Amino acid sequence: MRLVTSPVQRIVGQVFIPVRDMSSAIEWYADLLGFDPGTSSHGGTIFDVPTDGETRLALDANRPDFDVSGPPRFFLWTQDIAATVRHLEGLGTKITSDVEDIGSVFFVQFEDPDGNPLMVCQRR
Template identity: 80%
Template sequence: MGSPIQRRVGQVFVPVRDMAAAIGWYAALLGFEPGAASHEGTIYDIPTDGETRLSLDANRPDFEASGPPRFFLWTDDMAATVAHLRALDVRITSDVEDIGSVFLVQFEDPDGNALMVCQRA
């Protein structure tokens, strides 16, 4: 059975309430120079490596930040990642876990969105 829908993720949207604060926080987290939001200040495309795009979205500021992480980011150095999160005073919500194929750590952005970083085992 085929489908015209491709099994490739094009873009992930992260809901935020305060776009300027979110851009600054993600810039510090991911190491990029912050820029201006588009779409009348409601969308900010984070520079990414690879095909999948990551955007901050302030179109629905009344969202509920709950549930597990909806995506993860890669790292090659989990210890350096955890140290970086701590240096930024990020709320880390899990210990580093070894689930066999990857090591992972979970944390939250200032809006309470659950985020995760993984390192291949």
């Protein structure tokens, strides 16, 4: 067994979600996650989404030519996947998968208005 040491901690500090229209992205994420929309910082290019826990989430409009291809880069937790799907449908969200059961979690995938792939999981 190889013992590796590193000065880099295995702690995620912040996840950045690229967006094109900051004000509409703030409104959509506020509706999705249930917070009062605020104002962006850094000349209107960054918005810190209120989160629970240590990992932070930011909307980032610094590179509007981003590519959304690929799988979700992270997931959010829920305690009720059925209520989550109803909430997503109520927001008119593009849901890109059925609710899937992979044994340890149920999950559903969807897209934000910019086409970013997102996912919500419920522990079994």
